Amino acid sequence: MTSSVFAPIAAITPYANLDQAVAIANGTRYGLGASVFGPDQEECLKLANRLECGMVSINDMGTFYVRFKYVF
Numbered sequence: 001m002t003s004s005v006f007a008p009i010a011a012i013t014p015y016a017n018l019d020q021a022v023a024i025a026n027g028t029r030y031g032l033g034a035s036v037f038g039p040d041q042e043e044c045l046k047l048a049n050r051l052e053c054g055m056v057s058i059n060d061m062g063t064f065y066v067r068f069k070y071v072f
Contacts, residue, residue, distance in 0.1 A: 018047060026052045035061050 015021040025034060031053035036044045041058065048056040 022047070022050045026050075033057070 013024055015024060025031070031051070033055045034048070034051050034053045035057045036048050036051075037059055038044045038047075044058045048058060
């Protein structure tokens with residue numbers, strides 16, 4: 001029997017520079033969401049635009065919004 005995880009996973013991987021960080025992030029086929037953290041919003045936006053994923057949060061995590069109730 002094999003086991004698998006179907007849940008949000010946070011991978012923490014060291015990197016030497018931002019180009020390497022982007023290469024690591026874009027090097028997986030599981031890029032549903034990402035978060036970029038930093039003190040300079042313009043630099044965070046530039047980095048976020050380089051990521052190949054479904055959604056990017058800046059100085060926040062996408063899971064923050066699950067606590068809100070939406071009415072459809």
